[in-house]
Amino acid sequence: MTSRLSGLPDFMFPSLTQVFSTLFNGLIDGQITKAIIISFKRILIGFSIAVILGFILGYLIWRFTFVEDTLGFLVTAFQSIPSIVWFPLAIIWFGLNDFAILFIVTIGATWTMTMSATSGFKNVPELYQRVAKTLGSSGFHFIKTVIIPASIPQILSGLRISWAFAWRALMAGELLGAGGGLGQLLENGRALGQMDLVISVMIIIAVIGTMMDRVVFVRLERSVQTKWGINQAT
């Protein structure tokens, strides 16, 4: 609509109706749907690895002072590197393939996850730990029944931010990389001069990002807050 009025060329500013019909058709005929599935598979794998790594690293940093003194500092440094910066290295190590993309997705989320797990563990009230110990808890049982549940609120917000980082890394990686996915579809749209496709994919990316945040993470946080009786600030 706007482009019609301003007289700008179609291939730069497609009309809204055109965008929506491309979006609709793309979902129906499977072009966009397939890309969504590929992207989701990648982020689930990359994100899961990042969460597991984050927990392990967070645990080690919390548990051992010498790990904190060494690795703790590195994690902060790594966290400040945008994950796409790793891509050239990833291509050299793995080639221009799925692994390279998975690598930067994982690395995009790992450091944030590590930091929130660490601070979650560190902020477990001393009182809970003392109570559990005097009731006979120790070792793995202690970690499982006190340290992890007590740090859930902080870990949840860590998950939320890590997911956002992973999602950004994924799009960047797919855009530059190969093997399908939403980012790749975006690049295809550009190469073919199909601006309607480009904008459709952008919409999908925004919708998925928002849905994950609002529907999954915010809800999880809310339900924990209600159960625990924490005042809801937001």
Place this chain on the structure above:
Amino acid sequence: MKKMYLKIEGINKSFTNDQNEKVKVLDNISMEIEKGSFVSIVGPSGCGKSTLLDVIAGLEKADSGFISVSGKKINKPGPDRVVVFQEDGLFPWLTVLDNVMYGLHLKKISKIDAEKKAKEILKMVHLSQYIHSYPHQLSGGMKQRVAIARALVMEPDILLMDEPFSALDEQTKMMLHNELLDIWKETKVTIFFVTHDIREAVKLSEKIVVLATRPGKIKEIITVPAMKDSMMPNSVTLKMERKILTILQTEIDKVWKEEMGDEYSFQTNYIHRSDSNHLGNDI
């Protein structure tokens, strides 16, 4: 002679403060406590009451000396010596029932038996209606009762209590005092009770250990007349309270002088905030 049960032998404990100096907190504390007795520890703030309790609980290591329970030395926390702290310390992610069952899962008890036990104890502290509530849905007094239930369900040999009622209002406190005395009589558990409330100590315990401060050492051990069943006549309790207060006063003066330096000029009876008997005005 009655058989001694909990033995505290020559406990010394120092902490390093912010200025990296060693501060002696407990100085050669020795005492013996009979099985099934109710002993209170009173003393000025910072004299090491909580530290002593932590050592008995196994949460802190003494620099020297040892603790033994019926002849066996202890060196780490164990469910035979459960602690009730000043704050309830209930796990907010568990229901009341699950909080009480927490420690039972670590014992070799079947789930069904554990639940039955937990429910029995919760009945004892009059909380049967709240077993499926989460801690934040309870009042402060109710939470502290859950904390007591969680400790009692372990059937500990010794119940360690660190100012368990000091965060509660007077009415709730009185009610819980009576509840605790009932429980004590019923279960015959040995209770080691830390408080700074002299009246509370006199009301509840059989023996009161007065700690001196900086470093904490035993100043006096006072036996309270055994009249728990009938209400003790007011004059007797008052006399006891006054006696302990007199012992404590010199210790409290010591602390205030140290902390406030020359600014220290007035004496107030701040031990009994809501005192209707004007206790201590004549000291």
